[in-house]
Amino acid sequence: MDSKEVISAELGAYVVNNRDIVFLPTCSVCGEPITDMDDANIMVDGSPLANSPMIQIGRDHLQRYEGRVVVAHLRCDDGRRKPWFRASRVFVRRRI
Numbered sequence: 001m002d003s004k005e006v007i008s009a010e011l012g013a014y015v016v017n018n019r020d021i022v023f024l025p026t027c028s029v030c031g032e033p034i035t036d037m038d039d040a041n042i043m044v045d046g047s048p049l050a051n052s053p054m055i056q057i058g059r060d061h062l063q064r065y066e067g068r069v070v071v072a073h074l075r076c077d078d079g080r081r082k083p084w085f086r087a088s089r090v091f092v093r094r095r096i
């Protein structure tokens with residue numbers, strides 16, 4: 001596998017057909033917008049669990065992963081980043 005640089009997950013704003021505005025995740029590998037959330041994964045790139053302290057919000061205790069969150073088309077994902085979920089578990093599925 002090459003060592004291609006990936007970017008952290010980000011959203012881009014797009015105007016579709018000069019009418020609708022949509023916010024779409026940008027593929028962390030190829031840089032293209034992801035339009036089908038079932039065709040992409042969201043995952044952690046880097047260290048698994050952080051040594052950071054727990055954050056308590058109400059009755060829940062949260063511990064943040066140290067790695068960067070990235071999102072990538074299935075065809076761009078090299079399968080090395082964990083944990084991962086299908087992007088449709090995080091983003092509302094939308095096709096343009």
Ligand SMILES: [Zn+2]
Binds near residue numbers: 027028030032075
């Ligand atoms: Zn891609």
